Each structure stands twice: as structure tokens, then as C-alpha cells.
Amino acid sequence: MSRINLNDVEDGMVLLSEVSNKHGNVMLKPGDKLTDKTIMLLKSWGITEVDIEGNDGDVVEGKDKDILNPDIIASIEKEVKEQFFDFTDNPFMERLYGIVKKSKVKCAAEATIGNSDETESN
Numbered sequence: 001m002s003r004i005n006l007n008d009v010e011d012g013m014v015l016l017s018e019v020s021n022k023h024g025n026v027m028l029k030p031g032d033k034l035t036d037k038t039i040m041l042l043k044s045w046g047i048t049e050v051d052i053e054g055n056d057g058d059v060v061e062g063k064d065k066d067i068l069n070p071d072i073i074a075s076i077e078k079e080v081k082e083q084f085f086d087f088t089d090n091p092f093m094e095r096l097y098g099i100v101k102k103s104k105v106k107c108a109a110e111a112t113i114g115n116s117d118e119t120e121s122n
Contacts, residue, residue, distance in 0.1 A: 003049040011036045016051035067109045076104045 012033060019028040019042065027045060028038065034050075042050065081102045084093060 004052050004062060006039065006042055006048055006050060009039055009040070009042075009050060009052065014054045016054040019047055019050055021045050021047075027101060045106060067112055068105065073105060076108060081106055 008090050012035075015028055015030055015034065017030050027042075027047075032038070034042075034075050058092050078114045080097060083100070
């Protein structure tokens with residue numbers, strides 16, 4: 001199970017595990033569907049990460065997946081895997097791999113959007 005930064009959570013995502021405040025009070029339960037309002041409330045409670053159903057930390061999802069050619073994503077995966085040694089038995093390294101991969105995919109998607117905006121304005 002991996003955690004996702006609250007800044008990356010989107011409306012409609014479903015919690016995999018409960019969310020508790022700093023006093024241990026359960027604020028949201030597993031299976032609760034997040035809305036923009038609940039995401040804002042989580043932030044106001046000081047929550048920074050949550051467990052989301054279907055999030056394994058290694059999967060590229062959402063708009064980045066829709067924007068990028070699958071070959072580009074595969075190329076990024078290959079590049080990042082070459083930078084990491086065998087990390088399958090190390091949860092920290094698995095999470096780090098997922099973060100690096102997601103960051104590189106996000107940068108590639110933003111570059112693609114930027115390039116398409118420049119092409120449209122010409």
C-alpha cells in the first residue's frame with residue numbers, strides 16, 4: 001500500500017484506509033469517496049497524505065496518462081529503472097522509484113502541453 005500526497009488527490013478518488021487527525025479521531029473511513037470539499041477539509045486538518053484505492057505508487061494515472069504517448073511512458077520507466085538497482089524488497093526504494101517516475105511523467109506531460117500550446121498560437 002502506498003500513500004499519495006494530498007496535492008495529487010482528485011475529486012472522485014476513494015480512500016483505501018481511514019484518515020485520522022493528530023488526536024487519533026477517525027475523520028474518514030475506507031471506501032469514502034473524496035470530493036473537492038473533503039480534500040480541502042483534509043488539508044485544513046493538517047493531513048498531507050492518504051491511501052487511495054488503486055494507487056500502487058508505480059502506476060501512471062489521470063491526465064498525464066491521457067496526454068502522453070505510451071511509448072514515452074515506457075521510455076521514462078526504462079530510464080528510471082536504470083537509475084535504481086533491485087528495489088523490489090525495499091518499500092522505501094519502491095516509493096522513491098514511484099515518486100521519481102511520476103515526477104518525470106508529469107514533466108513530460110507538461111512539456112507536451114506547452115509544445116501544443118505554442119503550436120496552436122503560431
